[in-house]
Amino acid sequence: MNRPAATPHRCVVCGSGDAMTIWSVAHAPMHAVRPAGMTDAAGGFGRLDIAACRSCGHLSNRAFDIDAADELYGALVLTNEPVSPGMIAAVDETAALIMRYLKPDPTVLEVGGGGGALSLAMARRSARVDLVEPSRALQPERFAGTGVTLHRAMFPVPALAGRRFDAVVCRQVIEHVPDPAPFLAALRASLADDGVAYIELPSADDILRRHSIVDFHYPHVHYYRRAEMELLLTRAGFGVAEVFDIKQGHDMGFLLRAAEPQSRQIRTPSDISASEFAAALAERRARGARRLAxxxxxxxxxxxxxxxxxxxxxxxxxxxxxxxxxxxxxxxxxxxxxxxxxxxxxxxxxxxxxxxxxxxxxxxxxxxxxxxxxxxxxxxxxxxxxxxxxxxxxxxxxxxxxxxxxxx
Ligand SMILES: [Zn+2]
Missing domain, CATH: 3.40.50.720 (NAD(P)-binding Rossmann-like Domain)
Known part of the structure; x- marks a missing residue:
């Protein structure tokens, strides 16, 4: 991954350097799952200092350790593998949704595909699929004879430089990327002129609506509302064709086409009161503690x-x-x-x-x-x-x- 050019405390949406902490956790586990009995059992923690930009309202973790990011995503254990009928059906639905917009036998690039379930589903109806995923837990043998080529690396990978794809798919990744602009530019550079991109991420609108305190976890650097992500996509040269509500609004999916980059600024200032939001989150935290006790x-x-x-x-x-x-x-x-x-x-x-x-x-x-x-x-x-x-x-x-x- 590119090293971020922006300083971590500057808002990636509007550029403001002024933000207010709305949620903090002193010892947040960096990983959801890890091998049992690690010798360095005291390690593996980071701090959450989730701040709201005072200018545009964008939420991000100011305490995210950018230098540890590559290791964080290369390390250990794959999560989010579909394990229930409902989860497997959801992967097939996503594949079908994207395929609807593609010409027959497309070439597909998936960036950050986790265990590869979506790539495998798409490969059945594609000319070829290139999957870029840094997790060292992913075994290349899994993809033998499937039409999926695994690149076990951070995106962008030199082996794919200059290649352009009919479909570029990136799910549940952009919220992990400290500096989104160069990452989105690299995705855009991988897209054919008549291609289709699909980018999916959690919705900060949903967190703001439901005050969901467990949706703040260490690997997520950024929490984007729909309007913020649309702005970043427009700047990167994507035209937004459709936006999908996923999992009842918990996530959002953007169906995109290649367009000219536009240097827009965010039009609407923050519509959230950061201090009221912070108070509501604190109340839920206390309520959860009382329930457990x-x-x-x-x-x-x-x-x-x-x-x-x-x-x-x-x-x-x-x-x-x-x-x-x-x-x-x-x-x-x-x-x-x-x-x-x-x-x-x-x-x-x-x-x-x-x-x-x-x-x-x-x-x-x-x-x-x-x-x-x-x-x-x-x-x-x-x-x-x-x-x-x-x-x-x-x-x-x-x-x-x-x-x-x-x-x-
Ligand atoms: Zn901002």
């Missing part, structure tokens, strides 16, 4: 993901989480961790669930599916989700409703 007995997390990572950074000092369940088979021998130490990840089993006083579903985007599964395994205790708001009616049945850990 009121549980009498062992508490398990379900889902070894970014939201569990955020939760451990917030509460593990005061709450001794007893177990972490996850359906990802490759997590055997791995753990989640926080300021009070590591917790081995285990597959869910009825007899282990039965020993728990309460389960907190960290994989909150799949909470209904997971709650049904837990109920089917015989668990009858209280089930909480990290989903903020809109929880009513989510229970799999009247006997085992899901409650939000943070809502009143």
């Amino acid at each position: 009121a549980i009498d007995g062992l508490i398990a997390l379900y889902g070894a993901n970014a939201y569990a990572q955020a939760l451990l950074g917030l509460y593990q000092d005061s709450t001794p989480f007893a177990a972490v369940f996850d359906d990802t088979a490759s997590y055997a021998g791995r753990c989640v961790y926080g300021p009070a130490g590591e917790i081995a990840i285990e597959p869910p089993r009825g007899e282990r669930l039965a020993g728990m006083a309460a389960i907190v579903i960290a994989a909150y985007l799949h909470d209904v599916e997971i709650a049904r599964k837990i109920a089917a395994m015989g668990f009858r205790g209280p089930v909480y989700t990290l989903r903020a708001h809109d929880v009513k009616g989510l229970g799999p049945d009247a006997a085992s409703p899901i409650a939000s850990l943070f809502d009143p």
